[in-house]
Amino acid sequence: MLARSIIVRFLRSMAAIFIVITLVFFVVRVTGDPVRSLVPENAPQATVDHYREVFGLNAPLWEQYIYYLRGILHGDFGASYFDADGALNIVMQRIPATLQIALPAFFLSTVLGLSSGILAAAHSGDRVGRIISSTAIGFAALPNFVVGIVLILVLGVQLHWFPAAGNTSANSMVMPVLTMALPPAAILARVTQTSMAEALALPCVAHAHAIHVNRWRRILAHALPNASRSIITIVGFDLAYLVAGSAVVEVLFGWPGVGSLFVHASEQNDYAVVQCIVVVVTISVVIVHALTDVAYRLVDPRLRSM
Amino acid sequence: MALTGMQTPVAARSRYRRRKFPTWSLKISLGIVAVVALVTVFGHFLAPQPLGAVAMTQRLQAPSAEHIFGTDELGRDILSQLIYSIQTSVVIAGSATLLSGFIGGLLGALAGWFGGAVDSTVSFFIDVQSSIPALILALGALVFFGGTPAVLVVILAVEGWERIARVTRAEVMSVRRSGYVNSTLNLGVSRFTTVRHHLLPALVAPLAVQLTLAFPSKILLESALSFLGLGIRPPNTSLGQMVGSGEQYLAFAWWIVLVPGVAIFLISLAVGIIGDHFQDRMIRNAG
Amino acid sequence: MLANENVLTTEGFGVTVTLPNGETKVLLRDVSISLKSGRAIAIVGESGSGKTTLAKAIAGLLPTTMAVDGALSTVGLVGYMFQDAGNALNPTRRAVWQVEEALRALGMPRARRRAAALEYLQRAEVPDVDRYSRRYPHQLSGGLAQRVLLAAVLAANPSILIADEPTSALDVTTQARIATLLRRLVKEENLGMILITHDLTVAAQICDDIAVMHEGELVEQGDTRKILESPQHEYTRKLVGALPHRGLPARMEEKAD
Numbered sequence: 127m128l129a130r131s132i133i134v135r136f137l138r139s140m141a142a143i144f145i146v147i148t149l150v151f152f153v154v155r156v157t158g159d160p161v162r163s164l165v166p167e168n169a170p171q172a173t174v175d176h177y178r179e180v181f182g183l184n185a186p187l188w189e190q191y192i193y194y195l196r197g198i199l200h201g202d203f204g205a206s207y208f209d210a211d212g213a214l215n216i217v218m219q220r221i222p223a224t225l226q227i228a229l230p231a232f233f234l235s236t237v238l239g240l241s242s243g244i245l246a247a248a249h250s251g252d253r254v255g256r257i258i259s260s261t262a263i264g265f266a267a268l269p270n271f272v273v274g275i276v277l278i279l280v281l282g283v284q285l286h287w288f289p290a291a292g293n294t295s296a297n298s299m300v301m302p303v304l305t306m307a308l309p310p311a312a313i314l315a316r317v318t319q320t321s322m323a324e325a326l327a328l329p330c331v332a333h334a335h336a337i338h339v340n341r342w343r344r345i346l347a348h349a350l351p352n353a354s355r356s357i358i359t360i361v362g363f364d365l366a367y368l369v370a371g372s373a374v375v376e377v378l379f380g381w382p383g384v385g386s387l388f389v390h391a392s393e394q395n396d397y398a399v400v401q402c403i404v405v406v407v408t409i410s411v412v413i414v415h416a417l418t419d420v421a422y423r424l425v426d427p428r429l430r431s432m
Numbered sequence: 433m434a435l436t437g438m439q440t441p442v443a444a445r446s447r448y449r450r451r452k453f454p455t456w457s458l459k460i461s462l463g464i465v466a467v468v469a470l471v472t473v474f475g476h477f478l479a480p481q482p483l484g485a486v487a488m489t490q491r492l493q494a495p496s497a498e499h500i501f502g503t504d505e506l507g508r509d510i511l512s513q514l515i516y517s518i519q520t521s522v523v524i525a526g527s528a529t530l531l532s533g534f535i536g537g538l539l540g541a542l543a544g545w546f547g548g549a550v551d552s553t554v555s556f557f558i559d560v561q562s563s564i565p566a567l568i569l570a571l572g573a574l575v576f577f578g579g580t581p582a583v584l585v586v587i588l589a590v591e592g593w594e595r596i597a598r599v600t601r602a603e604v605m606s607v608r609r610s611g612y613v614n615s616t617l618n619l620g621v622s623r624f625t626t627v628r629h630h631l632l633p634a635l636v637a638p639l640a641v642q643l644t645l646a647f648p649s650k651i652l653l654e655s656a657l658s659f660l661g662l663g664i665r666p667p668n669t670s671l672g673q674m675v676g677s678g679e680q681y682l683a684f685a686w687w688i689v690l691v692p693g694v695a696i697f698l699i700s701l702a703v704g705i706i707g708d709h710f711q712d713r714m715i716r717n718a719g
Numbered sequence: 720m721l722a723n724e725n726v727l728t729t730e731g732f733g734v735t736v737t738l739p740n741g742e743t744k745v746l747l748r749d750v751s752i753s754l755k756s757g758r759a760i761a762i763v764g765e766s767g768s769g770k771t772t773l774a775k776a777i778a779g780l781l782p783t784t785m786a787v788d789g790a791l792s793t794v795g796l797v798g799y800m801f802q803d804a805g806n807a808l809n810p811t812r813r814a815v816w817q818v819e820e821a822l823r824a825l826g827m828p829r830a831r832r833r834a835a836a837l838e839y840l841q842r843a844e845v846p847d848v849d850r851y852s853r854r855y856p857h858q859l860s861g862g863l864a865q866r867v868l869l870a871a872v873l874a875a876n877p878s879i880l881i882a883d884e885p886t887s888a889l890d891v892t893t894q895a896r897i898a899t900l901l902r903r904l905v906k907e908e909n910l911g912m913i914l915i916t917h918d919l920t921v922a923a924q925i926c927d928d929i930a931v932m933h934e935g936e937l938v939e940q941g942d943t944r945k946i947l948e949s950p951q952h953e954y955t956r957k958l959v960g961a962l963p964h965r966g967l968p969a970r971m972e973e974k975a976d
Contacts, residue, residue, distance in 0.1 A: 142560040150572070260457075267701035269652045271659050271675060272693040279686055333807040333868075336780060336799040337821040337875040348820075351811040373567060374656050378679070388568070389660050392575040404572045408564055415562070426811055427855045 135419050139412045146408045150401050151194050198405070213398040217384060217406060224376070224383030227299055228368040231306035236361055239311040243318020243357075248345055250323055259319060265312030270371065274305035274378045302379045306372065310364045317360045321353035328352055354425040362418030366411040458709050464702035468522060475519045481512040484667045492685045502687040504678060510691055513669055517692060520670040522699070524581060525650035528588030532650075533643045535589065536596030541635070543597070544604025545627075554601070558594040566591035566653060574662045584663055588650045596642045600635065607634050637714050644707035648700035655696050671696045722757035725794065726878050726911035727777065729753075732789035734772050734781065746772045746785070750937045752930055756878065759905050759912040761922030761943070763958065764932035770915045773932070774799065774881045777913070795878030802883040804864035808856040814867045815840070815852035821874035836874065843870040844900055862893040866900075873904070880905070881913045886921050898924050919958055923947060931955045 242258050249255035265273075281301060325331065326349045334348045373385035380386070384403060391399035423429045471478065487507035495502040501510035543554035570587045577583045607613055607630060616626050655672030657663030659679075664670035666677070671692040678688030734747040747769045754760055762770040775781050777791065778799040801807035808817050818836035827835060840848050843866040856864060865885060872880065882901060886894040902925050905912045916922050922929055923943055930940035931954065939952040950956045 138556070138559055141556070142564070145560055146564060263705070264701065267648060267704055268697050269655050269659075269672075269693070269700075271656065272697060275675070275679065275682060275689055275693060278682060279690075329801060329803065329806040330809040332780065333799075333801050333871075334809070334820065336778060336801070337871055338796070338824045339820055340824065343824075348809055352809070354811075371567060373571065374660060377660055388571060389662070392571055392662060397575075400572060400575055404568055407568045411564065428810060428857050 131423070132420070135416055139416050142412050143405075143409055147195070147198060147405055148191075150404050151191060213402040214406075216399060217387065217402050220382060220384045220387045223381060224368075224372050224385060227302045227306060227375070227381060227383070228372050230299070231303045231310075232365055232368055234303065235307040235311035235314060235364060238307065239314025239360075240318055240357070242311070242315040244322055244345065244350070246315065246319040247322030247326060248341075250319075250326075258315065262312045262315040262319070265308055266316060268309055268312075270305055270309050271374050271378055273308050274301065274375060277301045277305055278378075298379075302375050302381055305378070306375050310367065310371075314357070314360050314364065317356050318353070321356040322349060325349040325353035351425060355422060358418055358421045358425065362414055362421070366414040457705055461702035461705040464698055465706065468518060468699055468702075471515055471518050472522045475515045479512040479515040481509040483512070483516050483669070484508060485512070492681065492688075494685075495687055501691045502685070504674075504688045505681055505685070510674075510687065513674060514671075514691055514695060517669045517671045517674055518695065518699075520581075520664060520668060521651060521654055521672070521696075524585055524654055524664075524670070525588065525647060528585045528650045528654075529643055529647045531585060531589035532591075532593045532646060533596055533639060536593035536642075537600045537635070537639055539593075540597035540600030541604045541631075544601040545608055545631075547605075547608075551601070554597065558597050561590075561594040567656065570653065570657060571660075571662060574657065579662055579665055581664065581668070584654065584657070588653055591653060592646050592649060596639070596646065599638055599642050603635055603638050604631065607631055637710075641707060641710045641714055644703060644710055647707075648704045651696060651700050651703075722755075722909045724756045724909075725753065726756050727752070727754040727794070727913075728790070728792050729777070730790040732773075732776070732787070732791055734769075734776050734785055734787055736785045738784075745935060747776070747935050749789070750932075752937065752940060754879065754911040754913065756911050757906060757909040758928065759902065759914060759926040760928040760930060760940075761914045761916060761926035762930050762932060763916055763919055763922050765917055767934075768932040769935040770932050771883060774883060774913060774915050777879070778881055793879060796876060797879045797881065798872040798875050798877030800868055800872050800880070800882045800885060802885075803888070804868040805856060805859075805861065807868055808859075808864060808871075810856050812855070813852070814845075814854050814856070814859065817856075817867055818871045818874050821871050825874075825876060836870075839870040839874045840867065842873065842904075843867070844896075845870065861889055862897065865889070865897060869900075873908075877910065879911045879913065881915070883915045884917070885914070887916070887918070894921070895924075901925055919947075919962055931958065 242262060246255045246258040246262070249258075278301065322345070326345070328349070330352070331344055331349050334344045339348065371385075372381075372383055373389055375381070376383045376386035377389050384407075388400065388403045391403070485508055487503070490499075490503050490507040491505055493499060493503040493507075499509050499511065501514060504510055504513065539554050539557075543551040570591060573587050573590075574583065613626060613630050616630065617623065651671075654663055654670065655675065658665075658670045658672030659676040661676055664673045666673070674692035675689050675696075678685070678692075682689055730751050732747065732750045733745065735743050735745050737743050750773060752760065762773060764770050772781070772785075776785075776787055777793065778797045780799060781787070808814075815833065815836050818839050819832045822832045822835055823829075837848050837852060840852055845851050845863065845866045851859070851863060851867075854863075856867075859867065869885075885901065886897055889897065898921060901912065901914070904910060912926075914922060914926055919929075926943055928941060929943050929946045931938050931946070931952065933954045939946065939950065939955045946955060947959055947962075950959045
């Protein structure tokens, strides 16, 4: 029942989103008085009370919750405390910038990781394989901000090839994209290599050898589909990681995207924006996970009856 | 019905499986881990300068005989700061790993042993948890709860418990349904004894491997958070914190950033390699 | 391929494996057999006797840790049917694809492949070809999977067909049917078949000659009838002696139904 499993999956995703939305609500309400951080310290109690009314904070908790949920369904996350605009608008404005580096980074890391992993598995005995393997292990252990810093040092400062900050030109995209792409590429390469090595040892690949299928066809058309499960998992993580992981890179390179917005909003305790970003990012992650599940079923027919 | 299930890799059945890494990498990794452990425990005695000893007359000095790794923007000796940072980062990441292992292990074991409703509930939460991106959740929680080390440990523990839970659940399920456990229970042996003698020993190896593999990502996550200024804040110091505060001096005092950066890299690499070896050995013993 | 032509000869053939600790172990020693097209030879013996090693060596499927010595000459391609058909087929692809892959490897253009693949499936006696060709391996019974595997191996156009325990995992009725099928194919296509089995009964049903292996050595070989009626070697006698005494099993083609 392919249809039934999709419905179950959908329900689970909805539940996950709902839980996060609720969690965010309660965390915000519990950890403090947003009004306090908005008005000056020695403001009269009357002012504080007034703002409480305005923000609807005097109403019973469950009423606030309903109001909050309804707001979300209409795309209203509240107004940013520091920018007169609605939180959702602010976030939406910054999304294109993030996608500008995140999407190329995703494609780069997927292509790079997959091909290195397959190559490493195909050469598992010899030097090529070992070099790829070691390089991948190395890069996978590097935190992305260190990669970024090294790139800035080498390519930006010493060689002056690319600008180190801002999104002024196509050139300025290079380093952020590389920084976002390299560590995930390394992890993907390792997982691909391991899965492919296992797949290449499968009986069906030996059988393909016996019916004289040539080597690369065996690797790509016979072994790879069997290795897909783990690979799809990691690619799914990478896609989900796009927005979440861009925070560090954007801050490092001064890139005006959602990630750096999140960090700055966090520092300023701009709850509405932080809340909004958490919910938006979680929704996209949940969507990606659901897509990953569908991809599993497409690749492995044995899962289709589950 | 030819229910093929998962094909068994021929290589795993063969005893002639070749090793993936040369042993020198394992030895070096163990060496690094030993050094780190030493620093973590005895750091106070090894550091030339006390924590946060500011000396404004000696700011931004390049590495020299007096300061092996140079000084930072406040004149602090980088080697000393490095030692204290390693202590902080390792203790936080280590506690988080243990906490994560405890939560994940316990929940996974419960789900695997009892099955049914317990399993459905726990599995549901595992799915939900894996849908929430770690960094976003961590940042959000830090904003709301503040950046004390305790909060940091909890946040780091929450990231990744679902992986440990999944593995533990699978292991417990296979033990629970295995022939010998079933017959033991049927013979009337108390469940407590069964758990103690059959289940727990079987879990030690997989759990140890999972914990070792989880540690590097905790170090990396803590570094990222501190780098952004949201994790460990001054006067405390951590590896990520050092990188974060030194970043603006990158162009002319690169050692401030590179030294902790390389430390993060080496620690996560070393533990990762050891974890891989454990896993390889475990697979080989089971196959 | 015409009948009764020499398709395989081995002379003093042996296989040695190099263990990870550096030691070498002899798996196969001084094997000399020959096979003609249109005839089937059974290689019988217990597990570890070296029969699978011999078969894989002939097919060129030995791992790199194993070294070969002695003379081996074959005419035409060698087809190897793996023992576990369910595992040998690729679980992510349909049955017809499995056969098409063999044709693709031969260079057949795409347009003709599907029809040719269906033909081979029919020749392997897959019933209701249009329906079953679209199934995935996990949806096929043991016997059906075996037939799909056979179709794929046949499609590779071998002149020598090696079948590794093709009937061991099947129930008796299916066993008989597969045995008949194999024998008929050997005669009709003039294949040289090597049947690996531990079951002398099956060997007698299908094969013209029998070669007995024990601990890496060929202890006796010859015409099936002769071996079963008057085994010379002690080990052969034990094997034959273990057969249920209901007279010699009749060759499949001799059973007039």
